[in-house]
Amino acid sequence: MRAVAQRVLSAKVTVYNDAAGADETTGAIEKGLLVYLGADKNDTDADARAMAEKLAVLRIFADENDKMSLSVTDIGGAVLVVSQFTLFGDVRTGRRPSFDAAAPPELALKLYEDTCAHLRSLGLCTETGRFRAMMQVHSVGDGPITILLDTKKVF
Numbered sequence: 001m002r003a004v005a006q007r008v009l010s011a012k013v014t015v016y017n018d019a020a021g022a023d024e025t026t027g028a029i030e031k032g033l034l035v036y037l038g039a040d041k042n043d044t045d046a047d048a049r050a051m052a053e054k055l056a057v058l059r060i061f062a063d064e065n066d067k068m069s070l071s072v073t074d075i076g077g078a079v080l081v082v083s084q085f086t087l088f089g090d091v092r093t094g095r096r097p098s099f100d101a102a103a104p105p106e107l108a109l110k111l112y113e114d115t116c117a118h119l120r121s122l123g124l125c126t127e128t129g130r131f132r133a134m135m136q137v138h139s140v141g142d143g144p145i146t147i148l149l150d151t152k153k154v155f
Contacts, residue, residue, distance in 0.1 A: 027127030
């Protein structure tokens with residue numbers, strides 16, 4: 001699995017509801033992590049668990065000495081997780097991304113939901129977007145601090 005984790009003061013995700021003609025907020029947090037999460041076609045529940053555990057203890061929040069030594073768990077923050085298959089877009093050749101490495105929708109949904117469930121089991125308030133929906137993500141970055149994570153450790 002692959003994630004982009006941003007330290008935020010607040011974040012929310014809205015989905016345009018074509019039938020009702022109004023935006024619907026599906027998730028909102030105050031201080032915490034905004035996480036864009038993508039699944040690889042070879043990922044398993046072990047990857048979902050590993051990603052959740054890494055996010056929960058990732059020390060990117062400032063302590064009293066302004067050093068990044070606290071996690072979202074330590075500060076009592078929340079997590080907003082947004083599905084993002086484009087994290088597996090490969091642009092090494094050509095001009096159009098290839099998404100061949102991305103998990104098919106059924107597997108990606110399971111891994112997305114499993115990651116969120118693991119975060120909740122670790123005691124984190126976890127909000128979400130809506131899988132496969134067109135979303136607008138609004139955030140107030142803090143830092144800015146943005147970290148890339150990959151369970152296969154490719155970076």
